[in-house]
Amino acid sequence: MKKPEQIDVIALIPELDKLLFKLLEGLSADDWNKQTIAPKWKVKDVAVHLLDGNLRTLSMLRDKYYGEKPDNINSYEDLLDFLNRLNADWVKATKRLSPEVIIDLLKSSGKEYGDFLTTLDPDDKAEFSVAWAGENESKNWFHIAREYTEKWHHQQQIRYAVGDDNELLKDEWYLPYLDTSVRALPYHYRDVEGKAKDLVKFTFSGVTEKSWFLYYENGWQLLTSIDAEPKSEVRIRDEYAWKIFTKGMTREEAIKLSEIRGNKELGEKIFDMIAVMA
Template identity: 55%
Template sequence: MPSSSPIFALPLFPKVDQLLIDLLRTLSIEDWEKRTIVPHWTIKDIAAHLLDGNIRALSMLRDQYFGEKAENIQSYPDLVAYLNRLNADWVQAFKRVSPAVLIELLAITGPPYQAFLASLDPFAPATFSVAWAGEQESLNWFHIAREYTEKWHHQQQIRLALGQEEVLYADELYYPHLDTSMRALPYHYRAVTAEEGAVIAFSVSGVRGAHWFLQREASAWTLHKTHQLPVVCSVNIEAAVAWRIFTKGISKAEALEHVQIQGERKLGEVVLDMLAVMA
């Protein structure tokens, strides 16, 4: 399977949304204020950020209302800084909102957001490209899959703080997150040189089908689900660590303790710096 093969993640949105709401309804006041691996953000802050994702998408993409427009965006770092400011502003404002109201708003906005995504032609150009995969223009199926990874990993950040991560590690829910994130590999390795035909194998332990092969072809890397050429390096990542690597949730030194690399080690270690989020 080449890296362009589509991922259809839309049917998973109602499931992850309901899992989040069910979890949040069980939390005590103390739980809402627990710190997470996201610097300076509590569980409540992440829940507010997830609500922002629903509302911002409906406003901009469904209603074509962009409100505060980005200005002076000259580079990727400029875009990241702009998005970080928007995120911080929203989270700060929602500190005055109760957990009960936050849950109600998540329950209200989830279905129309899902309905909007379902209305999109998956093979039409998306309004926003998946920049972390190096794309200047993306198709809607990739945009939707990217949005799924946002919902998955932010909920997992909440669950990690509570010690309740296991449910999201189900193959049905975790594999699409990984498969989407791994689409960043060719772009991430773009400056890495190797002999033509060299193959790097990547796998995530304990997740059915979680195997990918990055192959050097001419002057670029391409991603596949099968390979014919010899593997020069293989990288196996523990399931509980893979998503944290790709979302800036663990240091490289700590991640190395949970990654096995065989063959040309320098080629394998490059993945430890890969991000599949705007950061």
């Protein structure tokens, strides 16, 4: 029985950014206006959202400047409403920016962003918790891993829209994304009734197979390996998993395109799990 280890993606984030710059520099004018899997956003909108992520992180966490502060945040839904409004305001304001300006700003802010992350002690308390994993307090390493998943899935949204979505499904990029996202499983399953030693196996298949487990012992806990027979196994292909976790696919579509072996009720719960603030 083995529990998940700390995730280290510090060195990967600048390299992921380089892939983004190369991608954006190769887009045509029509590509920038293509619809993404995010219903309200075109390719350009997703690109400026990534820019906003860099700039807001630097402003708030490095410079301690918070600009707009939320009022009356009493629930997860209140926080989502606030973030959605900020996102919409930014996308609207940046309509006036050219693709060339956006790329230049992504490059300069991305460098400062990456440099800042290296100054954080991985084991210190993060300024913001990873709410979608049910944490009220998180370590910096998990905050940074969450930031990686943000950069990963938004770049993948762009890639999917322009028909170039295989690069980020390579294990070197996709495994850290999955390893971070599945940390939401115990919280997501918190209301699912289990019996002692119940085991659910989640297998993600692409070039290689990757598996994680939920084991019940006074609550669900996430494991990376265990020598026991699962009560339920869910098999999801790589090209669908990221869409499931980011609201890019309906629950019904996901179930149809995946496989559940054994207890269906235990396995199906994963198909409405979200690993983003959405």
